[in-house]
Amino acid sequence: MAFLQPLIFAIVTLTVFFLAFKKYRVIYANINLGKDEKIAGDSGTRFKNMMLLAFGQKKMFRNLTPAILHGFIYVAFLFTQIELIEIFIDGFTGIHRFFWYVLPLGGFYTALISFIEILSVLAFVGTIAFLARRNLLKVPRFHMDEMTGWPKLDGNLILFFELILLVGIFSMNTADMALADGKYGFAISGMLYPLIDGLGDTTLHIIERFGWWIHILMVFGFILYLPASKHLHIMLAFPNAYYGPLDGGANKGEIANMPRITEEIKLMMDPSAPMPEEDPNAEPERFGAKDVTDLSWKSLLDAYSCTECGRCSSACPANQTGKLLSPRKIMMDTRDRLEEKGAGLREHGADHDDGKSLFDYISTEELRACTTCNACVEECPVSINPVNIIMELRRYMILEESNSTEEWNLMFNNVETNGAVWKMPASDRTSWINELEAEAEAEDA
Ligand code: SF4
Numbered sequence: 150m151a152f153l154q155p156l157i158f159a160i161v162t163l164t165v166f167f168l169a170f171k172k173y174r175v176i177y178a179n180i181n182l183g184k185d186e187k188i189a190g191d192s193g194t195r196f197k198n199m200m201l202l203a204f205g206q207k208k209m210f211r212n213l214t215p216a217i218l219h220g221f222i223y224v225a226f227l228f229t230q231i232e233l234i235e236i237f238i239d240g241f242t243g244i245h246r247f248f249w250y251v252l253p254l255g256g257f258y259t260a261l262i263s264f265i266e267i268l269s270v271l272a273f274v275g276t277i278a279f280l281a282r283r284n285l286l287k288v289p290r291f292h293m294d295e296m297t298g299w300p301k302l303d304g305n306l307i308l309f310f311e312l313i314l315l316v317g318i319f320s321m322n323t324a325d326m327a328l329a330d331g332k333y334g335f336a337i338s339g340m341l342y343p344l345i346d347g348l349g350d351t352t353l354h355i356i357e358r359f360g361w362w363i364h365i366l367m368v369f370g371f372i373l374y375l376p377a378s379k380h381l382h383i384m385l386a387f388p389n390a391y392y393g394p395l396d397g398g399a400n401k402g403e404i405a406n407m408p409r410i411t412e413e414i415k416l417m418m419d420p421s422a423p424m425p426e427e428d429p430n431a432e433p434e435r436f437g438a439k440d441v442t443d444l445s446w447k448s449l450l451d452a453y454s455c456t457e458c459g460r461c462s463s464a465c466p467a468n469q470t471g472k473l474l475s476p477r478k479i480m481m482d483t484r485d486r487l488e489e490k491g492a493g494l495r496e497h498g499a500d501h502d503d504g505k506s507l508f509d510y511i512s513t514e515e516l517r518a519c520t521t522c523n524a525c526v527e528e529c530p531v532s533i534n535p536v537n538i539i540m541e542l543r544r545y546m547i548l549e550e551s552n553s554t555e556e557w558n559l560m561f562n563n564v565e566t567n568g569a570v571w572k573m574p575a576s577d578r579t580s581w582i583n584e585l586e587a588e589a590e591a592e593d594a
Pocket residue numbers: 461464465466467468474475476518519520521522523524525526535536
């Protein structure tokens with residue numbers, strides 16, 4: 150019967166990885182529904198950016214207390230992977246504590262697991278603090294309109310998963326310490342095991358197996374849960390930071406021009422400029438974005454990478470002054486619409502039109518409220534740019550649907566006819582200087 154557990158473990162593992170592969174493939178396919186976008190910048194700088202932002206969590210340190218608490222959970226998560234590797238090896242080989250009994254790690258193993266246990270206690274503190282912050286402290290960004298229903302549950306669920314995982318780790322280690330009369334020398338479970346030392350070996354084995362299976366089942370559950378959760382950012386933050394705007398770069402915050410419009414303006418300024426070549430059979434180009442498939446793949450990757458932390462919305466001047474706009478909601482809506490659109494295309498074929506668009510999720514009022522100040526981009530810990538999506542939707546609204554306000558239309562007309570936002574010819578722009586000089590002369594006279 151010794152082969153039974155490795156066999157069950159192998160079947161469960163393969164099933165989980167197969168199901169996870171299918172889910173992650175869908176996400177990859179959805180991101181590829183976006184339009185092509187060439188990302189400039191050398192790979193060395195991008196790699197450094199990724200290590201600082203995604204691995205080093207650089208932007209988290211703007212606010213020290215949550216940064217430290219988040220750091221506890223993050224570092225514990227990283228180091229627990231070592232114990233997880235051992236659990237996988239144990240699962241496949243049937244040898245419990247492979248690193249202790251098969252590899253000659255000895256004291257190093259004790260130190261390593263002790264370190265993981267200490268980190269796990271700190272992660273426990275961080276998790277409880279974050280649960281309290283979400284549910285008791287009423288931090289405004291966790292209670293905006295978009296944070297009800299699934300997003301609220303999702304934020305809490307992962308913290309409960311974390312607690313159950315920690316229970317699993319300590320059940321296993323403490324029971325192991327009791328079974329081996331403390332020979333492993335682990336730091337925290339070394340203090341806990343006298344509490345259960347009097348239980349019989351059978352009960353201790355059951356507790357140890359319970360902890361082991363709880364640990365691995367939570368990990369499997371997490372792998373399957375991740376694609377439906379905001380916690381997908383644990384993985385996607387890395388490519389997103391790699392392809393994100395480069396800190397200190399000259400183009401930070403720059404809004405990309407529309408090549409077609411640029412050509413038109415050049416022709417307007419210089420009618421002798423050569424006409425751009427056009428393919429008579431090409432479909433007319435759509436200005437801006439009506440739906441997710443009109444956005445670039447990077448904007449779609451952004452949508453899947455959003456942690457729903459709300460730092461962008463907290464910093465957004467439009468949101469702060471009571472406008473409907475919340476950049477976090479823009480990202481959540483884009484992801485939700487992308488999931489819907491992708492599912493429809495997979496089910497009904499590439500030409501399927503469900504009669505809906507991103508405008509069924511995001512309103513004109515939200516889009517008009519953006520000042521393009523880029524505060525949301527600056528704040529985002531995982532290099533997301535909500536402004537790109539807002540601008541593309543706004544371009545569609547204005548250029549394709551003529552959906553803009555009277556004041557904006559007036560401004561557009563002025564730019565077109567006067568080369569400036571004011572209703573006066575360019576030649577009159579310095580008239581105020583002449584007027585001031587005339588007034589000064591009149592006073593002196
Ligand atoms: S760029 Fe727009 S969405 Fe972003 S913070 Fe400024 S106003 Fe808000």
